[in-house]
Amino acid sequence: MKKGIALILALCFLLSLSACGQLSSEELQATVPTMTVSAGGQQTAQATSGGGSWTYKGQSLVADALHPLQALDILSENSALSAYAGTEVSMRFSVLPDRVTVTYWSADEPAGDSIPEGQTTEVTFNNNLFSFVVPDGSGDIVLLAQAEWNSYSELSGAMGYGFLLHR
Numbered sequence: 001m002k003k004g005i006a007l008i009l010a011l012c013f014l015l016s017l018s019a020c021g022q023l024s025s026e027e028l029q030a031t032v033p034t035m036t037v038s039a040g041g042q043q044t045a046q047a048t049s050g051g052g053s054w055t056y057k058g059q060s061l062v063a064d065a066l067h068p069l070q071a072l073d074i075l076s077e078n079s080a081l082s083a084y085a086g087t088e089v090s091m092r093f094s095v096l097p098d099r100v101t102v103t104y105w106s107a108d109e110p111a112g113d114s115i116p117e118g119q120t121t122e123v124t125f126n127n128n129l130f131s132f133v134v135p136d137g138s139g140d141i142v143l144l145a146q147a148e149w150n151s152y153s154e155l156s157g158a159m160g161y162g163f164l165l166h167r
Contacts, residue, residue, distance in 0.1 A: 028061055067115050085137060107140035142163075143163050
């Protein structure tokens with residue numbers, strides 16, 4: 001009986017110790033990197049965080065979000081810049097990712113149940129910034145930057161960030 005009580009107390013102690021290192025969902029969400037976007041070195045906007053998965057110190061979260069084409073109103077209010085074709089757009093992350101890809105769509109694309117396949121643009125890395133050149137064409141474009149983190153010891157994941165460019 002004494003051994004059983006001692007075992008139960010030891011297990012309770014171990015469980016309480018393991019819970020000490022746990023982050024609340026809000027604290028875990030706060031570790032997800034942010035991304036700001038600059039066009040031509042002049043304007044800056046906070047990109048809207050989209051879906052993805054994130055792990056920090058062994059705790060994980062999965063976030064689902066609307067496709068950027070389905071969130072045009074949100075992007076127009078919070079994450080829009082003006083940039084003409086040929087303008088360099090820079091993306092700065094609060095935690096430097098290992099890889100970034102950028103896909104774009106015309107803002108005039110229908111945003112129904114079936115999302116059309118977007119076009120990708122070449123992304124370069126220099127001076128801790130990922131950047132690309134605004135593609136030729138006219139009309140607004142909706143962009144999705146997909147960032148991946150896999151070379152860090154305490155964090156990893158893949159997150160999407162949406163923004164809108166007025167051309």
